[in-house]
Amino acid sequence: MKLFFQYCSYGFSNCYIMGAEPAAQQAAALQATAQPLATAQPLAAAQMSAIIVDPGSMENVILEIIENNNFDLRAVLITHDHLSHVRGLRTLKRIYDVEVFAVNQTIMDHKTTIVKDGDRIKIRDFSVEVISIPGHSSDSVVYRIDNLLFTGDVLTAGLVGGTASAYGTTTQMNKLRSRLLSLPGDYVVLPGHGPPSTLEAERRFNTDILQYDLNRSRKPVFRLDL
DSSP states (O other), X not given: OEEEEEEETGGGEEXXXXXXXXXXXXXXXXXXXXXXXXXXXXXXXXXXXXXXXXXXXXXXXXHHHHHHTTEEEEEEEOSOOOHHHHTTHHHHHHHOOOEEEESSSEETTEEOEEOOTTOEEEETTEEEEEEEOOSSSTTOEEEEETTEEEEETTEETTEEOOOSSHHHHHHHHHHIIIIIITSSSOOEXXXXXXXXXXXXXXXXXXXXXXXXXXXXXXXXXXXXXX
16 A cells, blocks of 8 residues: 655645555465565556545646556545645546545535445445544544544644534534544544644644643634635
């Protein structure tokens, strides 16, 4: 599996491109390595199925990543419908025939395959779990792929998503605890803005979560959403 991160200049957001080697190709590679060197046959390069998460803007380097790695782009995962996470979708759809997964029926005028909490989606060589955590937006979801969590703006390094009301803050915190922070073990957190983190680090050190625990009646978090 290959994972690439691209910083999008529009909205200062993160876009992720992930490629998965086909299972048949992996098995062939293992078989080849088990053969004596003289009898091992070279493997033909196979396209790796790929997905992209939150194309905030369509930078040239994103196209280069897809093409230079011989990726077969199959799907777009949208964590939430804020412009800094979806603005590049129109350009992307002009180039690639990809399926768009999101909570909303349309994103940037493109029809989507609707997802909901608890869905487990099979996209070629990817198994994707959908975890709904509304609050920052009504359509906010986290996508879990293996030990990776693509969290959008729900959870970033040291912070949680800004909300518009006390109700939104409470809803988001409750969902974060019951659906994300309660996951057994550790995961890599890949947020929509800022650096990566780990779930264990956020359990222990996330400033917004700790502050909320200290004062349950505090005012909601207001931050400019880019």
